[in-house]
Amino acid sequence: MKVIIAGGSIAGLAAALTLDCTGHDVEIYERSATPLRGQGGGVAVLRRMMAFLEQHGHHSRAMISVPTRRRRWIDRDGALTRDEPEMLPFSSWDAVYHSLCSTLPHERIRYGQTITGFNQDADGIDIHVGKCAVRADVLIAADGTGSTLRTRLFPGYAPSFAGYIAWRGIVDEADFDAEAIAVLVENMTLHKAPGELFMAFLIPALDGSVAPGSRRFNWLWYRNETDTEALRRHLTDRAGTVHHASIHAGQLSDRSVSTLRQLASERLPAVFAQLVLATRAPFVQAIFDALSPDFAQGRVALVGDAACTVRPHTASGTSKAAADAVSLAQALAPDATDVVQRLADWSAQRRAEVTSLLEKGPQLAASFGLGSPLRGPEQA
Ligand SMILES: Cc1cc2nc3c(=O)[nH]c(=O)nc-3n(C[C@H](O)[C@H](O)[C@H](O)COP(=O)(O)OP(=O)(O)OC[C@H]3O[C@@H](n4cnc5c(N)ncnc54)[C@H](O)[C@@H]3O)c2cc1C
Structure with missing residues (x-):
């Protein structure tokens, strides 16, 4: 299956690694003209991302934290x-990023390429990159909290x-x-x-x-x-x-x-x-709080902060991105013919799993006297 990923940050890289491992033809399109650097400062790395890095990034806890x-x-x-x-x-955002980047073949990432839109049909998806279109089977939106691809799918929704x-x-x-x-x-x-x-x-x-x-x-x-x-x-x-x-x-x-x-x-x-x-x-x-109305629509799936942005006090954004990547690769067998159905099933299950995490953040923030309570998950 040809899979294009919008966004070459933590969630995009994690998804590329798992889908590459399971035999998909994966390419990342990242709008930044150069590899990313110093985006996110320090991060606490919870168990799931640490295990992911040990498995895919050849880095142990002692090496990156x-x-x-x-x-x-x-x-x-x-x-x-x-x-x-x-x-x-x-650890630092850079350490996690470099650990993920170092295992993905360099040619899998195209820098300076912004995905501006897409058109889906029964057999595939045309993905617009500037004035060009690339044909693929699946598009993964790993374009962060302010995801413009999510806005194209769900125009009434905003974090x-x-x-x-x-x-x-x-x-x-x-x-x-x-x-x-x-x-x-x-x-x-x-x-x-x-x-x-x-x-x-x-x-x-x-x-x-x-x-x-x-x-x-x-x-x-x-x-x-x-x-x-x-x-x-x-x-x-x-x-x-x-x-x-x-x-x-x-x-x-x-x-x-x-x-x-x-x-x-x-x-x-x-x-x-x-x-x-x-x-x-x-x-x-x-x-911001964000919970996309669905994590997939047709041949487009959302991962990382684009799908769900949790409060930083949960320290779980990178681990959640790793879990998105692993579950998505499990859902998408390379020879699957029912891609749309598989993505819909994955979306329903994954969205339910992350909702409790989304709710934990405002509770922690409130215990520190920070922010406003979460508006029901549907409005997050
Ligand atoms: C204050 C704060 C503290 C945090 N602390 C922690 C912590 O301790 N532990 C932890 O695990 N997490 C923490 N996080 C969360 C964590 O940083 C994120 O969850 C994680 O980095 C996942 O981000 P992402 O890859 O989904 O999105 P992003 O990092 O936002 O990446 C999106 C990427 O998509 C690219 N892009 C956007 N639009 C397009 C397009 N149309 N075409 C191509 N490319 C595009 C962007 O250039 C960018 O590279 C914290 C977050 C904040 C705000």
Whole structure:
């Protein structure tokens, strides 16, 4: 079967690997002109993605994650208020991406190619890439939370803003005196204030090294934002372009960066403020809930954040993408003739499975005082 995938990020790569393994002829079309880099900062990698990487990416937990021992909560003065064991493997988006990329034959990914539409018929699907059309049996939309392919399938549907944003940044461990950061090393450290949550943890270096001294701190500062004008300002980049959900590192406006720095100095424990102030290229992501009305329609299937975007506190986005990929490959035998029926069955089952995960996120967020409750799954 010829399978085209829109989007060469985590979900697209995972789907390409499983479908390639089961004998499909797979190609990824990624709109970015070059391989992706530094898209997502630090990520906790849950069991399913870790197992997927061990199986498909030839990487073990020890190779791509920094061990974490404690989850420590501190107050505004830096005093410890709660301390519990924490064993989550913290990695980076880059480490997961490179692990997936390194096993997929290079020629399977076409960069600088945006899928702009498609037409389905009884025998296949014509996929539009600019002015050209490519014929395939199946199109997989792995084009993220703001999926334009999902909008083509379900024009009335849009993800809902969860009521808060995440300011994020990465800074080298080596930029600080060992003493000044000793309490943060190999711990996940958090600070909560009304309507906001700050967290920091170590992640591997950009080249994947996890050696002490070469690692990086990843920080996230979740803050409620109910003012639509302020939200618009957060999502306006330095060139004045307003984005739907995020602004990449290096693109925040000077005004946003100085607001961030001022708030950090005024509101955060000193050990955290030093991380924010030392960050050269902070970035911002607005938090959305999304659950596509269906995960397949005809010969088009949706995976990853395009199908369902869960809150980041569940730390499950990459693992969910891995599970989407495995289940989709199981559903699509290479010699299947009833592709549309198989995708419909897969969609019904997979959508039901992820709904509980979708609901867990707002509960966790509410326990931190963040965001608005989930509007019923149908409106998420
Ligand atoms: C603040 C925050 C923290 C998070 N923390 C964690 C965590 O700790 N653990 C975890 O597992 N997950 C975490 N996640 C979620 C995780 O990053 C995502 O779930 C995961 O990366 C899957 O993304 P994706 O591949 O579906 O979509 P994306 O990464 O958005 O990729 C979509 C890709 O499609 C391409 N594209 C878009 N349109 C087209 C088109 N028409 N044609 C061709 N290409 C196209 C884009 O260029 C992009 O490369 C977090 C997310 C956020 C916002």
